[in-house]
Amino acid sequence: MKSPSDPKFNLRDVSGRRDFLKSSAAGAVGAVLASGAAGSAFAATAPRPNILYIHSHDTGRLTSPYGYSVPTPNLQKLAEEGILFRQAFNAAPTCSPSRASLLTGECPHSNGMLGLVNRGFSMTPEGYEHHIVRTLRREAGYYSELVGLQHIAKDPHTIGYDHVEVVRGNRVVDVTPSAVRFIHSQPKQPFWLTVGYFETHRPYHKAALEDDVRYTEPPKPIPDVPPSRQDMADFHETVRTLDWGVGEVLAALEAAGLAENTLVISTTDHGIAWPMMKCNLYDGGMGVHLIIRGPGGFKGGKVCDAMVSHLDIYPSLCELLQIQPPAWLQGHSFLPVLRGETQEIHEAIFSEVNYHASYEPKRAVRTNRWKYIRRYDGRLHPVLPNCDDGLTKTYWVQNGWAKQTIAPEELYDLLFDPNERNNLATDPNHRSTLDAMKKHLDAWMRETNDPLLRGAVPAPHGATVNDPNEISPQDPVTTL
Helix, strand or coil: CCCCCCCCCCHCCCCCCCHHHHHCCCCCCCCCCCCCCCCCCCCCCCCCEEEEEEEECCCCCCHHHCCCCCCCCCHHHHHHHCCCCCCCCCCCCCHHHHHHHHHHCCCHHCCCCCCHHHHHCCCHHHHHHHCCCHHHHHHHEEEEEEEEECCCCCHHHHHCCCECCCCCCCHHHHHHHHHHHHHHCCCCCEEEEECCCCCCCCCCCCCCCCCCHHHHCCCCCCCCHHHHHHHHHHHHHHHHHHHHHHHHHHHHHHHHCCCCEEEEEEEEECCCCCCCCCCCCHHHEEEEEEEEEEEECEECCEEEEECEHHHHHHHHHHHCCCCCCCCCCCCCCCHHHHCCCCCCCCCCCEEEEECCCCEEEEEEEEEEEEEEECCCCCCCCCCHHHHHCHHHEEEEEEHHHCCCCCCCCEEECCCCCCCCCCCCCCCCCHHHHHHHHHHHHHHHHHHCCCCCHCCCCCCCCCCCCEECCCCCCCCCECCC
């Protein structure tokens, strides 16, 4: 069998992929959902639910529950049994900052995660102390286990888990058996289990026969050309692998009798690793899939259209579990929306980029109707190292992407321009909207003590960065 780190690895190389379930229980995929009104909290004497946080890399909303023709039946089933959040967004469309924000309830410039952990960035000591597993242990007696990818600490033991499982790699085929074994080990309850998958990060698995390139549509607004069709077909096989892993873990919950009292949170860090998506503040970068299923009212195949942020997951769990929310939290519980008490919890949400492969400081504010993006580096052209290498990027570069101009400010009408391509920032007819959005962003930056208010944001000593004028994140780096 090919190594899971081999880009040619194919799910069909895994023979007998359910065999490791058979020794402990049957591999049924269904799930028994708990009853109760939406958003109902648990009484102090009631058993607290287990929490399974299962996250992927670079998936965006390119899954079947969001209407895309991608092979994700297990995620589809999870959505049909739980609640699908159609307007969920991250706090940063880059890998480590996004995850750190979800797990601390703080935006990146508050928890300190300004770049990628594999390039020398980290949270502040306070940021690690704010991780949700520490609060759950202290306030509710949760046991916590990490299996697979975490991407927020050089040493995973820094984070605060009770146990960090050693796995040979972070791909689905490496992580899934360990996650299943934990579930069947009669773990101490209540538990928080993190299952982190490298998929759907590049390099992709090669397309399967059923993903005929001739009939594969690239995501909007990418041009429909042979390289992007091949790229999308390869993505299909990669997301199929992800979905298989999700299905195995959910089947293990059912087989072990834990599904009814386990809250499943399935999400990703940001958009797919294509031009204008990952590491960008357009909805293609900020938008994430988010499905929650389990006790406390997260059931019934419902759809939530309210804007929610990854920052809202932490306070929502605090309300659900009747835990006093920590003072540092910057999000809001979305349980009032699920209970029908309000239609929205946010007038606006915010996202940011500081460092990815290169320094590219920018901020965004989004309302239901409008998106405003502000850049701080004075560049006139795209920062190409901040887009992972791939077939679609190569096609763009060959056709002059590096010479495209970018604006210091962008304003988009998301009602009439959902692909965010008609910049209205210089249109005098939208001056009042521009001013209002700028005030939103300025107020948030002041409230959160954004370091960009004081000038360029420095990287920590020893961090590695690419020159923004380079093409690839694989180009030579500078150590600061």
